[in-house]
Amino acid sequence: MAFLDLSNLQKSFGQNHVVKDFSIAVEQGEFVSLLGPSGCGKTTVLRMVGGFETPSAGSITIDGRDVTGLRPNQRAIGMVFQSYALFPNLTVGQNVAFGLKVAGVGRAERDARVAEMLDLIGLADLGARYPFQLSGGQQQRVALARALAPRPKVLLLDEPLSALDAKIRVSLRTEIRAIQKRLGITTIFVTHDQEEALSMSDRVVVMSGGRADQIGTPFEIYNAPATRFVAGFVGTLNTFDAVVTDPATGSVTLNGLPLALDRPLDAAKGATIGVALRPEAARLGRDPSREVVLPATITAVQFMGAVVRITAEVAGRRFDLDTFNRVDTPPPAVGGEAEISVGARDFILLGD
Amino acid sequence: MNKVFAWIAFLFGVLYFILPLFGMAEFSLSMRRGVYSLDAYRVVLADPQFQATFTFSVVMALVTIAFGILLVVPTAYWVRLKLPGMRPWVEFVTLLPLVIPAIVVVFGYIRLYNTSSWLPMTGTATGTNILLMFGYSMLSLPYMYRAVDTGLRAIDVATLTEAAQSMGAGWGTILARVILPNVLPAVLSGAFLTLAIVIGEFTMAALLDRPAFGPYMQILGANKAYEPAALAVIAFAITWACMGLIQLSTRFSKHTRAMS
Numbered sequence A: 001m002a003f004l005d006l007s008n009l010q011k012s013f014g015q016n017h018v019v020k021d022f023s024i025a026v027e028q029g030e031f032v033s034l035l036g037p038s039g040c041g042k043t044t045v046l047r048m049v050g051g052f053e054t055p056s057a058g059s060i061t062i063d064g065r066d067v068t069g070l071r072p073n074q075r076a077i078g079m080v081f082q083s084y085a086l087f088p089n090l091t092v093g094q095n096v097a098f099g100l101k102v103a104g105v106g107r108a109e110r111d112a113r114v115a116e117m118l119d120l121i122g123l124a125d126l127g128a129r130y131p132f133q134l135s136g137g138q139q140q141r142v143a144l145a146r147a148l149a150p151r152p153k154v155l156l157l158d159e160p161l162s163a164l165d166a167k168i169r170v171s172l173r174t175e176i177r178a179i180q181k182r183l184g185i186t187t188i189f190v191t192h193d194q195e196e197a198l199s200m201s202d203r204v205v206v207m208s209g210g211r212a213d214q215i216g217t218p219f220e221i222y223n224a225p226a227t228r229f230v231a232g233f234v235g236t237l238n239t240f241d242a243v244v245t246d247p248a249t250g251s252v253t254l255n256g257l258p259l260a261l262d263r264p265l266d267a268a269k270g271a272t273i274g275v276a277l278r279p280e281a282a283r284l285g286r287d288p289s290r291e292v293v294l295p296a297t298i299t300a301v302q303f304m305g306a307v308v309r310i311t312a313e314v315a316g317r318r319f320d321l322d323t324f325n326r327v328d329t330p331p332p333a334v335g336g337e338a339e340i341s342v343g344a345r346d347f348i349l350l351g352d
Numbered sequence B: 001m002n003k004v005f006a007w008i009a010f011l012f013g014v015l016y017f018i019l020p021l022f023g024m025a026e027f028s029l030s031m032r033r034g035v036y037s038l039d040a041y042r043v044v045l046a047d048p049q050f051q052a053t054f055t056f057s058v059v060m061a062l063v064t065i066a067f068g069i070l071l072v073v074p075t076a077y078w079v080r081l082k083l084p085g086m087r088p089w090v091e092f093v094t095l096l097p098l099v100i101p102a103i104v105v106v107f108g109y110i111r112l113y114n115t116s117s118w119l120p121m122t123g124t125a126t127g128t129n130i131l132l133m134f135g136y137s138m139l140s141l142p143y144m145y146r147a148v149d150t151g152l153r154a155i156d157v158a159t160l161t162e163a164a165q166s167m168g169a170g171w172g173t174i175l176a177r178v179i180l181p182n183v184l185p186a187v188l189s190g191a192f193l194t195l196a197i198v199i200g201e202f203t204m205a206a207l208l209d210r211p212a213f214g215p216y217m218q219i220l221g222a223n224k225a226y227e228p229a230a231l232a233v234i235a236f237a238i239t240w241a242c243m244g245l246i247q248l249s250t251r252f253s254k255h256t257r258a259m260s
């Protein structure tokens, strides 16, 4: 059995069925993100693991012990909140020591552990400050240290970076991941920011409507989305309807244009399937190394610095593609005709 | 225009409050013929009755405050955390002491707990003191509850509770180490109000026949001339000292921005 095992969790608030048959087995030391739109039940799943909500059905096991009926203070979990939730009346050091004091850890050991934790988050000098004297990023790091100090079995983070500004958010996510790896602590991280989920996690759970749509590595989630929802939610996609002409070789027509997807298709001849392309998979102009060339009309050009996002019309559909900025290649003119080349294997097949 | 009104208001205040106060203070200093002296104060402060009743009332106030904190802090906390729908009702109940006269409550107490009742609290001095303490707690309830509830509003009660729980804390620890310290300024202001109320309270103490400061003031007032004025000034000073302490207590904690 996995270290943290959620099995067939259900949660209803009255008539509102918020979490539906949610299962995942998390290995020890693994970092798992719950990713999904607002209201899909991410926080509710996390709170059930923490013991703050009681599942309507299903069970939760931590390290071989069934904790489904246990109160939050009996579960050995660490929790980090979006709002930091530091105790305003305690100094940074006292905040970090809180859990140790509750656990009855002796003075000397406690002080040593607090110093170790403050060192870990790089705030060794700020132990005597009060929370209001810290920046948001510093407060959240203290909250992390506080959660980790009593050596919990599982660390739970509910959108810990959402209240911070963009720069801190990026640096802190790297830091959180580094600390998590160093301590090897099993972690569940809730976010609605796909970049966060993809960049930090060992595995990502994409949720919609209270269900886990797909559980996989960031690479799998991004490149082989299992459902249309996952494909649409994670990253930007250009989607097309293609008509199957030969399932065995993967030949389809796209708005009359024949092309080969270079793989067998699980659909009958004449059926319509959904195919999609990531913006970064397409290339402006003709590229001999790519099998498919699509005629396009440029409709908009957005220069973003390193990346130039071009919007075109392809096969009657809006098509976004990203190119890197090159000093010798000015962006194409709006309204002009162009060709877009893509590799046959770059097409993503959309399920339901 | 605004300035004129401000001056009128100020003048009104002077005529209505300060002048009588000044008159009383002046009178309290006039015990010795022809010169101002502190004779009246000396007499009052040296009176063993004064010392006994004042001590009694202060002790009663402290016990009342302790009981009030134990009753109100967990209640207000629980209502905010688990029963937000009940808040209007609880607030209504805590306001009742303002509309139910103390005398009604005391008669109720005496009827319910007299010596021939099922719980003869008034049979012993301790029992009666306890009863009086309950009465005082009730009188201070509107102020205590409101103060604590306002203090709780300033912190994120639910999230702080969950943070503490996740680190293994039980309810006792959460109340003592997280909630109470954070509402301490509010609790202190409620406590000083309670002190002011208890020191000056007359009806309950008199009807329950306890040797409190309020009845003593009344007896003295009926029998002497200068001493009651001195006593009134002293009582007034205590009340204002409490007000000052309330002001101070809001600045008391070093973890709030108010200090920095």
Ligand SMILES: Nc1ncnc2c1ncn2[C@@H]1O[C@H](COP(=O)(O)OP(=O)(O)OP(=O)(O)O)[C@@H](O)[C@H]1O
Binding pocket: A013, A016, A018, A036, A037, A038, A039, A040, A041, A042, A043, A044, A045, A192
């Ligand atoms: N205590 C509650 N009582 C009733 N309904 C609730 C409660 N908590 C959550 N819900 C409902 O459950 C659904 C899922 O909520 P949840 O907080 O898990 O969403 P989320 O995925 O975390 O969303 P967000 O990204 O906005 O935080 C929402 O529709 C919400 O209204």
Ligand SMILES: [Mg+2]
Binding pocket: A042, A043, A044
């Ligand atoms: Mg949430």
